[in-house]
Amino acid sequence: MTWNLPNILTLIRLLAAPGVAVMFLYFTRPYADWFALVLFVSAAITDWFDGYLARTWKQETKLGAMLDPIADKAMVVIALMVIIGFSSWSPWLVLPSTVILFREVFVSGLREFLGDVAGTLKVTKLAKWKTTFQMIAIAVLFSQGVFEHYLGMSVFGMDQTMVDDIMAGREEDVLGLGWKLMGMEWAGRIGLMLLWIAAALTAITGIDYFIKAMPHLREGR
Template sequence: MKWTVPNILTALRLLAAPMVPVMFLYFTRPYADWFALMLFVLASVTDWFDGYLARAWKQQTKLGTMLDPIADKAMVIIALLVICGYSTWTPWLVLPATIILFREVFVSGLREFLGDTAGTLKVTWLAKWKTTVQMVAIAVLFSQGVFEHYLVMSSWGMDQAMAEAMLSGDMEDSQGLRWKYAGMVWAGNLGVVLLWFAALLTLVTGWDYLRKSTPYLREDT
């Protein structure tokens, strides 16, 4: 195995994946949300850099080719589990997450079954865009948690009538509740829309991989 700089970046991204839920074990919110968001964004950025450096420096290796999709899947799957676990389990969030998880498991099993012929399922540009949209959606959903908990902290000790008066503009918003609430709503809605778009791309790329593997799944006659 050859440990080039791109491969090291990919390995660090793979190690960062399980660190996302660890943030919620050792830190209180919203600090856990902040740390998980920063860790996820930083790891996602390396996804672009390791591929760019591998091509620019002509350091594309078998190790990097193997680790890169694993690191991407680990980041997405673990982050989605954390987001769903700390959400209200709304179907609008859980259903696209389920589609994404099912596709990743299905394609991984398909590649394992095909063995030496798995090279027919090379990562396409559409699949790369799928991963990018997934990561952007997850980052936005993590930011929703930041807005939500700053909103709760700012309204601590207020009764419902006072908080509603500040949000409606009937009372001076000395705690910045309106912009925090707006950030929470916009981040939540945008994150769900992006996650559904990612789920759609997930289905399209999954079907493409199944179509390409069909000749190898036919029974011998």
């Protein structure tokens, strides 16, 4: 095994994946959301950085090629699990997440079954875009949790009449309820839109990989 800097960064990203979930075990919200967001974004940045370094320094290795997709899938799967677990289980969130999770498991199983000919399923540019949209969507959805809980902290102790008066402009918005609510709503909308785009790209790339693998799945070959 070759432990160069790109591979070390990939390993750190892999180890950071469960850390996203651990944040919600040891910290209260919105601090857990903040820590998870920062950890996830940092890991997503290393995803680009380690690949760039490996190509630039000509340090691409079999170890890196193996760890990189595993780290990406671990980050996405665990982050989606956390987001769904702390959400209202809206079908608009659950459905695209299910497509993404199913495809990742399916393609991983397909690669394992193909064994030596798994190189047939090389990562395509569309698959890289799929991963990019997944990462951005998840980061935006984590930011929604930050806005939501800061809003909840701000309205704590207020009755509904006071909240309604502030939102309607009849009372001064000293605590910034308006921009916190707007941030929460827009982060939710944009995050869901990006997640659906990611799910569509995920499904397309999954079908593409399955078609490429078909010749190797036929009996007698």
